[in-house]
Amino acid sequence: MRIFKCLIIGVLLIALSACNGQVEKINGVSFVASGGSIDQTNVQPVVNVNANYAAIMPFGFMRSLDHTEIIHNTERQWFGETRAGAKQYIDELRKKQIKIMVKPQIWVRRGEFTGLIEMTDETNWKLLEKSYSSFIIEYAELAEEVNAEILCIGTELENFVKNRPEYWNTLITEIKTIYKGKLTYAANWDEYKRTPFWDQLDYIGVDAYFPVSDKQTPTFEDCMKGWETHKPVIKDMSVKYEKPILFTEYGYRSVDYSGKKPWVSDRSMNKVNLDAQVNTTKALYETFWKEDWFAGGFIWKWFNNYEKSGGVDNPMFTPQNKPVEAVIKSYYKSKK
Structure with a gap:
């Protein structure tokens, strides 16, 4: 009888936890591809920061915004950008129970913004669609092969999505015949409200580079106030579609004015400001990580050569070997 009562109590506690939305947050890192393979020395820093997910990012390349061919999975690419490289990374991360989002991305020559990819006529649109399907199906097959928890079907492709809605509906249907896990799409911060196919996916994915403060060194309070407009x-959107929000990318550079235009990645901003990075990042966690409609996110970005990455003189996004890394570790531990 005592055992039976204990079992009943246990079931009730599990049910109450589910009702209270106590679901494990996605505490992720965007794991950058490199020229070689990785081993456990590259994985351990991911574990050390209390991450439980990694976004693996194979790449396709376009010569221009109106070029119809996406070159992918070739010997001319870095190993980590190919299918074999992505699988090798995933296999190593799995040894430490790190869950996976496969997130294929496109690089347009000279770093032009992928949201502006657009063809000039129907013939070229069809050619692009054929090439994109080849690219994304390649990695849907990989995601299924490795039992990835999430597949991201595209990243910041607003004009492509806007101009070709029927193609994307058909593509999603095709992907679902291949890959049986969760699906998302990484919409840019100023795009996600117009993305037309959220009802077909499992997460509303947002690359969360929302402006939160115009100040040179924004305080934590400044950034919290800045989020009041966006949150x-x-x-x-989560309520409308009955889907959780996933920050498919988030993060801030360690520079002056880091909260003003967080999407800026070029080297025109180069004055290091570690406090600005800490304050903006902490405010994001305080704003979202406690919400049950928020699934979590992937910090941008995490290099596999930890010892040589980031540092207090580095003005770029990576949190590695900077004060903000301790902030991430703390929130990932407490919300894991």
Whole structure:
């Protein structure tokens, strides 16, 4: 009888936890591809920061915004950008129970913004669609092969999505015949409200480079106030589609004005400001990580050569070997 009562109590506690939305957060890193393979020395820093997910990012390349061919999975690419490289990374990360989002991405020559990819006529649109399908199906097959928890079907492709909605509907249907896990799409921060196919996916994916402060060194309080404009709109999208929000990318550079235009990645901003990175990042966690409609996210970005990455003189996004790394580790531990 005592054992039976204990079992009943256990079931009730599990049920209450589910009702209270106590679901494991996705505490992720965007794991950058490199020229070689990785081993456990590259994985351990991911474990050390209390991450439980990694986004693996194979790449396809386009010569221009109106070029129809996406070159991918070739010997001319870095190993980590190919299918074999992505699989090798995943296999190593799995040894430490790190879960996986496969997130294929496109690089347009000279770093032009992928949201502006657009063809000039129907013939070229069809050619692009054929090439993109080849690219994304390659990695849907990989995601299924390795039992990836999430597949991201595209990243910041607003004009492509806007101009070719029927293609994307058909593509999603095809992907679902191949890959049986969770699906998302990484919409840019100013795109996600117009993305037309959220009802067909499992997460509303957002690359969360929202402006939160115009100050040179924004305080934590400044950034919290800055989120007051964006947070209700983001939550409304979750309510509208009955889908959790996933920050497919988030993060800030360690520079002056880091909260003003967080999407800026070029080297025109180069004055290091570690406090700005800490304050913006902490405010993001305080704003979202406690919400049950928020699934979590992937910090941008994490290099596999930890010892040589980041550092207090580095003005770029990576949190590695900077004060903000301790902030991430703390929040990932407490919300894991």
